[in-house]
Amino acid sequence: MSADGNIPTLAEAARLIAARQLSPVELTQACLDRVHRLEERLNAFVLLTEERAIAEAKAGEAEIMRSGPRSPLHGIPIGLKDIVETAGLRTTCQSAILQDHVPTEDATCAARLAAAGSVLMGKLTTHEFADGGPSFDLPQPPARNPWNTDHFTAGSSSGTGAAVAAGMILCGIGTDTGGSIRGPAALCGIAGLKPTYGLVSRAGVFPAAFSLDHIGPMAWTAEDCALMLQALAGPDPRDPASAQHPVPDYTAALGQGLRGMRIGVIRHFHETDLKVAPATQKGIDDAVATFRDLGAMVRDVTLSPLADWHACGSLISITERAAAYEEWARTRFADFSERVQRRLMLGAFVSGVDYVQAVRRRRELCAELAAAMADLDVVITAGAPGEAPTLEDVPRWDLFAAPNFTMPFNVAGTPAIAVCSGFGPAGLPVSLQIAGKPFQEAVVLRVADAFEKATGFRAMRPPMAA
């Protein structure tokens, strides 16, 4: 790989590194060259750890030459969303409140990626405390979309989405409370997996809403997400919500095709409840045809209206966020960005009874989804309504502008991935979302991987990354 050459996927790079045909030092340097060339336009990094990256790449290369790679992530350049704590490295949450915050301990996800031998390129741009955004009144500017820098990346894992799409890193950590992995994946044209709640530890990651927060992989392909998830998943005593569930081989079923798979289309979500743009609709229709061609059985499935899922998740999110940040809201309100101030204000309007009714509704919706999926392997809908809007066109109160397609699977805590399903008239990506049953990430990844390999969308990078 060179700064102006092809960007390998994580999986391709891992195979080449294992075969000693790709140097982690050269790979890291090529990624750094891209950062130097593109960062001024993308704002993907809050903190670039160049010296550390080169040192880790050199150490990794020496170890690989001596005894082979520890894992497919060994020698792979990665980034961490800047709400993930990193020992000895500033973790700011992109907030004025934490500009000098230097943790003494790694978040579990950061520690696991380091143990797998990854090369840390730096801390990535986020909406402040993974909320609101895009904001222009923060210590750093918002990330911009590599497909067109006038356009939004979505958030809150905005820097991860931009950096992966532009080839600055091969994969990175995102977090997802209502769609913050899948939204940027959708608008930046990459793959982003929100795992089952509790599968990946939240320890050491600043919360947005305790019961809706998920940590997960963002990368160019579903296969890359599988490799990254392998390093991340598993019980953690530091996270009280950590699931005691065995971790399978997430790559074992990749490439096995879709013959006999049962796929449900939540058609009313994207055709009636919130009608998507024509390019997104075409992407879903084409995906259904592709799945059928690959031997899957596809049928429609009906759930409660999208707005019900959105209302349930939003009320829970508003309340849990207000609780998490209550002390700073009382004492340092003016130090938050305007967008986060607006979110925190809402906490004053949701009563305890409102919250409990939302949690009770959540239980009903979870049961409804489980019943609807009893004879299905996955369900699909849109990943986003259409192409990325411009940064100026993002609504001031986006929570009330429209429901989003990602929240249902935060409410249910079930795994869901966003993958690129084509391009719209402005040349920006559109996205398909594939969701599965709890702990069935391997099934979700299998379907996503088959879709990516049956279509040509992974061959197209943002022009600026060429």
Next chain:
Amino acid sequence: MPPTTIGDETLAHLLAEAGLSLTDAQRQELKTVVQGLAAMKARVRQPRGPLAELAHGFAPKPEDAA
């Protein structure tokens, strides 16, 4: 449907209880979203009796995947 408007006195009380110090402009803007919040609150209220269980936290079990 919960109330879709809010008076200055009620607003002041809720904000004081939350310990938030807002500007006048923020107070006025906040009034504009009360209707949206009310719609959300209505959507989570279903005909359900007192025996309907509260799920205090979501923790999928392995058998959920069966």
